[in-house]
Amino acid sequence: MKGCSFITKEVPAYVGNYTKNRARYGKISEITVHHAAGIVSVDALGQLWQKKGRAGSSHYGVSGAQIGQYVSEDDIAWTNSNWTANCRAVTIEVSNSSGAPNWEVSDISLQTLVKLVADIARRNGLFPLVVGKTLTYHSMYTATACPGPYLKSKLQWLCDEANKLADMPEDGTSSDKLTTLRIGPASAGDVLTLKRMAEDLSVPFAEADGLMTIGGMSAGDAVTFTKKADELGLPVQTAARMYIVQAGFFEEGNNAATFFAELHKKGVECSIVPTDGGFRVQCGAFTKKENAQAMVQQLAAKGVKTVLKEV
Numbered sequence: 001m002k003g004c005s006f007i008t009k010e011v012p013a014y015v016g017n018y019t020k021n022r023a024r025y026g027k028i029s030e031i032t033v034h035h036a037a038g039i040v041s042v043d044a045l046g047q048l049w050q051k052k053g054r055a056g057s058s059h060y061g062v063s064g065a066q067i068g069q070y071v072s073e074d075d076i077a078w079t080n081s082n083w084t085a086n087c088r089a090v091t092i093e094v095s096n097s098s099g100a101p102n103w104e105v106s107d108i109s110l111q112t113l114v115k116l117v118a119d120i121a122r123r124n125g126l127f128p129l130v131v132g133k134t135l136t137y138h139s140m141y142t143a144t145a146c147p148g149p150y151l152k153s154k155l156q157w158l159c160d161e162a163n164k165l166a167d168m169p170e171d172g173t174s175s176d177k178l179t180t181l182r183i184g185p186a187s188a189g190d191v192l193t194l195k196r197m198a199e200d201l202s203v204p205f206a207e208a209d210g211l212m213t214i215g216g217m218s219a220g221d222a223v224t225f226t227k228k229a230d231e232l233g234l235p236v237q238t239a240a241r242m243y244i245v246q247a248g249f250f251e252e253g254n255n256a257a258t259f260f261a262e263l264h265k266k267g268v269e270c271s272i273v274p275t276d277g278g279f280r281v282q283c284g285a286f287t288k289k290e291n292a293q294a295m296v297q298q299l300a301a302k303g304v305k306t307v308l309k310e311v
């Protein structure tokens with residue numbers, strides 16, 4: 001399961017209680033907090049999602065110091081009562097410590113939640129977290145008491161505490177000002193060296209075939225990594241500008257999904273990407289402009305009109 005590396009337990013949900021392959025529908029852009037509406041262990045919550053016909057699930061559960069994972073972050077859990085929101089959310093159910101009407105949550109669960117939220121945000125590039133945007137809650141999407149008055153009153157605190165765990169520049173600039181480096185190709189030994197550095201500095205790290213993507217990080221950390229790469233004789237690049245081939249843009253997720261299905265019928269590979277104010281249906285992202293232009297022409301030949309966007 002793709003996700004947090006410090007979970008206590010994995011209890012895979014029944015395959016009919018969530019949707020496989022999030023990448024077909026969108027990408028992670030928020031974390032949604034729920035309360036379990038009960039005092040439950042991470043095991044008991046997992047058992048609920050294992051029930052055939054339950055038609056519900058969550059990615060994670062928090063109870064005291066324990067974290068359970070039930071659905072991979074690469075898949076879509078059915079937690080938010082809203083398909084569009086499910087497509088872009090990593091969801092967490094938090095055990096209560098008391099019942100209605102306050103539905104309190106223990107301090108230990110809250111501390112565990114801060115760490116989990118910070119980890120999800122770090123790995124998915126969601127910093128800085130903002131309540132109502134990148135840190136959301138169930139009642140934003142449907143008429144529900146969830147996450148309960150107590151947990152809801154703690155969301156700003158949760159956000160602030162999690163943001164303290166991000167490797168933010170001191171001036172508090174937003175994540176789009178952070179630097180991402182591409183380093184490599186490198187030997188397995190050099191990859192390990194840089195991976196350990198990234199772990200020590202809490203900087204996001206990804207590697208494939210000896211090519212590393214490291215960041216977003218502060219300018220200071222970028223200097224540290226660049227120096228180390230120089231020392232090891234490895235090529236360093238800052239992450240290139242991307243060229244997106246956009247087939248459509250929709251304010252409503254459902255309309256994007258309909259259009260997505262039409263393109264698929266024509267044999268066009270595309271994905272839905274939540275973006276400012278709506279959803280982009282895109283047919284590829286390229287680092288080289290000429291490759292993106294070639295895709296635009298290829299699609300035009302199939303009768304699909306697209307525009308090139310620089311992001």
Ligand SMILES: [Zn+2]
Pocket residue numbers: 033034035079138144146147
């Ligand atoms: Zn909920």
